[in-house]
Amino acid sequence: MLPQKRAAGSDAEGHVSDGDKTKRSKNSEARPSSKMDNGSNGVSTNLPPIDEDLHSRQLAVYGRETMRRLFASNVLISGLNGLGAEIAKNLVLAGVKSVTLHDVEKVEIQDLSSNFFLTEEDVGTNRALACVKKLGELNNAVFVNALTEDLSEDNLLDYQVVVFTDIGLEKAIQFNEYCRNQSPPIAFIKAEIRGLFGGIFCDFGPEFTVIDTDGEEPRTGIIASISNDNPALISCVDDERLEFQDGNYVLFSEVKGMTELNDGKPRKIKVTRAHSFVLEEDTTNFGVYEKGGIVTEVKQPKVLKFKSLRESLREPGA
Known part of the structure; x- marks a missing residue:
């Protein structure tokens, strides 16, 4: 059973606080590892202990090292279309440290056919804000909040991983160059779907070290x-x-x-x-x-x- 703590960034009625609607500064707590001893892949080497009783199933799937890195990772998801909602759901259930939802668009009736967190009552509200409460309820140990303004490069400094599902090519190239030039690099993922087809681009920096290449038990x-x-x-x-x-x-x-x-x-x-x-x-x-x-x-x-x-x-x- 998940620990019963309310998701940060929402009150008893599920509304997001004003502070969550504004862009975060470089000194924000959303990316605490920037103040800690970072490994070569941008995740703190001073990683927290794992509650083995609570996360026994995930430990069996991901392994101890991957779980520790997940717990220290802050992720930005830009674009709360159907694909963005699915990615956000999986990350919250996996147990990353925080998930920030970004979208400047308002919910339209056609969004209900792909984003399973939305209802008719959400039409006209910001897509990111409409998803915060329900995503937070999936795993109350994960900090879930929202950004509703246009993204700048400075916003990206708050995260170890940024995921874009609805971004123009010129802006994607700009953000990708910025992410890979940071030290350590910010992992950049661009994903999209077109009907029955989809595509994904990943850039984890000029060099990224994989500790376990297959996730299997040693032979x-x-x-x-x-x-x-x-x-x-x-x-x-x-x-x-x-x-x-x-x-x-x-x-x-x-x-x-x-x-x-x-x-x-x-x-x-x-x-x-x-x-x-x-x-x-x-x-x-x-x-x-x-x-x-x-x-x-x-x-x-x-x-x-x-x-x-x-x-x-x-x-x-x-």
Whole structure:
């Protein structure tokens, strides 16, 4: 069950306070990590602890590191059309630190066919303001508020991630250049739908480090034999096929005899057959393998490089 705290920015009747209608300054609390020790991806390295009882299901899906980063992230969503409403709903349920809804348009009757937070009573009101209360009720631990004025570059400084679902190309290029030139960069996402088709552009800065590339549990194997060779051949029990890939790094533990491998050092491997792999190391002078041992995958960070929107339009697919 979600903690029973009222969503910030709304009173008992669900109205947004005047302070939420104005643009936030650079010193706003909406982006507190700007005052903290930031990691290379723009999220604080002083991350909060996780309530494992409350978030057990999300921990199983996202993993601990991703959850900690989610909890420290402030996100701006500009454009509360149907796509914007869906994105906002997913982020609030995921448990980011705050979600700011931005829209300068008023609700029209046709908006009710795509934005499931709107009702006929909302027609004529600002689209962002009309969604604040219902989004806040989805997860009262998330700060949900609204901006109803035109965005400026200074507004973007309050967030780690900005998402645009209804923006002109010229303005998108301008904001994207501004976001990627910040230190650390602000993650920029432009998404749109056209009937049955959709498109998305992501720019997380010139370089973005992914800690876990697949989100799966580290792969393991039970060792059956290790040769004293250069390179060494490791065979595992044939109860199940090894899922290691060429170039993976692994740790050895509980190895009897060849105890040099139990030093906690990640080692690079090459996969050769279904139940064996080659260790890129000389074990000629190691102890003779006796029995036992577990080999466990060590996931390595991967740096992704992103192009700006301007560059991607100039050289699509390059």
